[in-house]
Amino acid sequence: MKKLSASQILLSVIFCPLFVITHEEVLGGHYGIPKQEHKHTIEPPCAVCPRRGVCVPKIQCPAHILPGAYNPRCHIDKQHIGICCFTGYSHAAEMEIIPEISKEDIKAVHNISKQRLDSWIKRAELLAKSNIEINQESIHHHVATNKEINELGHGGLMNVFAAQELRTRLAITESDLALAFTGNIDGPFCPLPPTCPAVASKYRRIDGNCNNKQQPSWGAAQTGYERILPPDYRDGVWAFRLSITGSPLPSARDVSSTLLVDGSHPSRSHNLLFMQFGQFLAYDVSAGVLFSTANGTALSCCLADGTHLPIEHQHWACEGIDVSPKDTFYGQFNKRCMNFVRTQLAPSADCSVGYAKQMNGATHYIDLSPLYGSSLKKLQELKVAGGRLKSFHDFGRTLPPLTNRKECLIEKHGAACFDSGDNRGNQIISLTVMHTLFLREHNRIARALSLINSEWDDERVFNEARRIVQAEFQNIVYNEWLPLLLGPKIMRLFKMSSPKGYSSGYNPTVNPSTTAEFAAAAMRFGHSTVDGNIMIPQSSDVVETLPISEVMYQPSRMRFKPFLDRILIGMSWQPMQNVDPLISNSLSKYLFHGGHPYGLDLAAINIQRGRDYGLRSYNDYRKLIGLEPLGFTQYSLNVAKRLALVYHSPKDIDLWIGGLLEKPIDGGLVGPTFAQILADQFTRFKRGDRYFFDYGPDVNPGAFKIGQLLEIKKVTFARIICDNSDHIELENQAPDAFLRADLPGNEPVPCDSPQIPAIDLRIFKDI
Secondary structure, eight states: OOOOOHHHHHHHHHHSOOOOOOBSSOOOTTTSSOOOOBOOOOOOOBSSOGGGOEEEOGGGOGGGGSTTOOOOEEESSSSOEEEEESSTTOSSOTTOOOOOOOHHHHHHHHHHHHHHHHHHHHHHHHHHTOOOOBOGGGGTTOOOOOHHHHHHHHHHHHHHHHHHHHHHHHTOOHHHHHTTTTOSOOOSOOOOOOOOOSSOOSSOOTTSTTSSSSOTTTTOTTEEOBOSSOOOOTTSSSSOOBOTTSSBOOOHHHHHHHHOBOOOOEEEEEEHHHHHHHHHHHHHHOOBOBOOOTTSOOOOOBBTTSSBOOGGGOOTTBOOEEOOTTOTTGGGGTOOEEOOBOBOBOOOTTOOOOSOOBEESSOSSSSOHHHHOSSHHHHHHHEEGGGEEOOEEETTEEEOOBOOOTTSSOOSTTOOOBOOSSSOTTSSHHHHHHHHHHHHHHHHHHHHHHHHOTTOOHHHHHHHHHHHHHHHHHHHIIIIIHHHHHHHHHHHHTTOOOOSSOBOOOOTTSOOOOBHHHHHTGGGGGGGGOOSEEEEESSSSOEEEEEGGGSTTOOGGGGSTTHHHHHHHHHHHSEEEOSSSBOOHHHHTOBTOTTSSOOBOHHHHHHHHHHHTTOOBHHHHHHHTTOOOOOGGGSOHHHHHHHHHHOSSGGGOBHHHHHHHSOOOTTSSSOHHHHHHHHHHHHHHHHTOTTOTTBOTTTOTTOOOHHHHHHHTTOOHHHHHHHHSOOSSOOEEOSSTTBOTTSTTOOOEETTSTTSOOOOGGGGOOO
16 A cells, blocks of 8 residues: 655645554454554544545445555534545555556466366256255245346356466455455456436336446446455455464354344334334345356255265355354254355456455345346336236235245135235235235336326326335335334435425445345344234234244235234234344244244344355444444443353354344434444445436436425325235224334324325326
8 A cells, every 4th residue: 555645645644633442452454463553643634625535424434444444534414423435435545556467367267267267167066966865844934046046146246266376376365355456357257237218218127227427337237245444354355254263163053052042122112014114124235146056046054964964965155054063953953054155246247356245136225126127027027007016906905916836834725826026925914014005006106107197198197106105215215114123313414404495415336235234144134123922913802923934934814804914913013122132033043944943043043144145243334334343241241151151252243143232322212233234335326326216306316296206205104004004903003103102192093184195196297
């Protein structure tokens, strides 16, 4: 890294005092090796950043933690202090020189990568033909891939092989790897760029392409997750990280069983609708695609007797989770292996070679891909005449369309298994409820638009309805759900509050793609909020207790006429669980058990997935946001003892675990580390999305007229419920749908109450 010249430093001091934050240690190598403690005097914040720097929260300028980085403090607003950033989201510091690799070296590693890939594929084909009895129940809920995804995944593998070979051949450092060391070169595999029209469409692309003019593949389906910090892989490229001591990290199941216990800590304010909406939203922006066989079927890493497949019979993507013989739950079933398959890799759009990036099968935008899908092929399967979405007409009621996929657990006469744009809509029946509400909302609006604009053809009706429902969804996320998650201080710090009319803030240099930290850790805070039971009111004084493990991939209760209304009423009243290290047994022991005496451990899978994605340790992210790293002794005595039982060092703590152990921030539900990761991501989703619903015509090719936008901004989740429930038993609804209906001031009111305003679709009439 080049240092600033004397004249540059002098110019900077004229505008702002030189300031470097106190660190006990910085992320080393650039990011991996601890450095000696150093301290500097804290100077007053800048009024104006020098050299056209931008004042941002620390998490939005990751290069500030590098040795020698120059990032003086500054005023974000009257209440918040940030840092002056000159490098944006880049991991490289100022003046960083990223080495270029010669064409000759690239050509050589291209051939080696191709040969290695061919060898791996042949070995996988031989393994698929073996007669070894694998554990079928552990792969029951795999979502099949397709030829295109497999080809992209193989391309991602080739680029990883190239990075590994170049590192050996040229003594490339981990620092260079962390900075995407090759720049823009002709890598071993390069995906074809999307073809975008000269004049931007009024409607966003279903696959997410062509949103950004300069970077048309940003945010598209089947592209890689981005990163807040470079990954921590033991080889710098793709291999699972090690403990700071050099030994393997503890088994993810050991961490789960030691630190996360079953218990109930109900929220005083938030209900199950908040939790369930969060899962629906998470699936909108993240769908990790797992490696599979050549024909798209699932992989297993475990034998039928519960032990690991022998190494010589394992697929390269196997990282089965070790289960101890002394495990207090799984030990009684002699289970030693929990299935875990690594995520497909995505090649870089600019053909660069570097560390692995996992593939997101969904678009990275908030665009209701669970409803509409993320590919044109899937969308065409879901559309029907009249501009509507396909549905199942069940004795006068509409439900999501039926599917022939063999994923639901009950196949007897009358049982239902539903289709959607996401293929995860049957995971739990309360998620199926979300799909039902938004499917009905699309069709409700499509019918209204057809009447208002009789000259519109089906395609126009569909696209306009989709545009409106997507806008309603984004409005609910940013103006209703997110403030309840993050609280007012974080919303102000990251400037996410919306004005009444058009908003500003679009930045074509911001990549909107979902980060690995968000997808594999922070957004998974919701798993802590799940209650083990769903309460279904049968009458004013009788409530059915429905264990969630009994409604996973068993959505047939949706066919019972009063059920939709009853579950909506119940979820409105029932508190969700607080964000803490308490996880329901339904998730940590019986996930997808399908009638077996045990299931999977979602907590262990979360921990292992974080390692698959190369997430750094929890303390690295604390440093990034300006907090001191924590040692074991800084936790309560009970937690400290349990942490020390599994981790060799506080520097080994997995991000998801550390985040759950934090106390919530004021006015929010999560601790400071998760809050900053989440806020950073939702800022990216908005600032990097040209089609965001409340951008004006100067930015958004499909901008709403101001009157139309004001109508959309009336819509709350309570309105979605009121317009799309069956009204068999649900006649009243709490105005703040994500807060408990028993909170004073949030008592249910009639659906036609002014407290639940309705959109007037007549404003969408063409004149």
